[in-house]
Amino acid sequence: MLPGDPAVGKSALAQMFRSDGAHFQRNYTLTAGIELLVKAVSVPETSDSVEFFIFDSAGKDLFSEMLEKLWEQPNVLCLVYDVTNEQSFNNCNKWLEKLRAQAVGVHIPGVLVGNKTDLADRRVVEQEQAQEWAEKHGLEYCEMSVKEMKNFEAPFHILAKLFHQLYKEKVETFHSLA
Structure with missing residues (x-):
């Protein structure tokens, strides 16, 4: 899942990742619903890969019902x-609460992503503050600038590693039952 408020860069991140950093779309229209992107990702430090089905959503509450249907079985989260x-x-709390309300009792690993670091002179959320929030909520943390194509792959590599670990744990559980 790729939730967050409108205009934070979710679609730009997803598009940049899908195109392997080929281009940053400067003339951008806001997402008008939910888009599905599919891409295989190598798991860092292994010879394995995972295939992501990335649900990029408009950040409006109007799409909450559609998102809630998709959130019934999320594996990893990129907030x-x-x-x-x-x-x-501040609204990250709202997005995380909505997700966790749909997946009660299930741990969903994820990453909190601070975008638009290229606008350093306009920054209001400090890295330490966001890092602390992420840790408090059991999430990894990274920052990036999609516009400058800096670190835009990092969240997906973190998610690939988290998903791979989750998969391995499920396989081990299955084998212990056999």
Whole structure:
């Protein structure tokens, strides 16, 4: 899942990742619903890979019902906020609560992503603050600038590693039952 407020860079991140950093779309229209992107990702430090089905959603509450249907079986989470927009960071609580309400009793690993680090002079959410919030909620943390194509692959590599670990744990559980 790729939730977050409108205009934090979720779609730009997804598109940049899908195109392997081929281009940053400067003239961008806001996502008008939910888009599905599919891509295989190598798991760091292994010879394995995972295939991601990335649900990029419009950040409006209007799409909450559609998202809730998709959130019934999420595996990993990539929660995105804008480092220049304190409200988008504060709303991470809302997005995480919605997800966890749909997956009661299930641990969903994920990563909190601070985007738009290229706008350093407009930054209002400090890295330490976001890192602390992520740790408190059991998430990894990274920052990036999709516009400058800096670190945009990092969240997906983190997610690949988290998903792979989750998969290995499930396989071990299955084998212990046999």
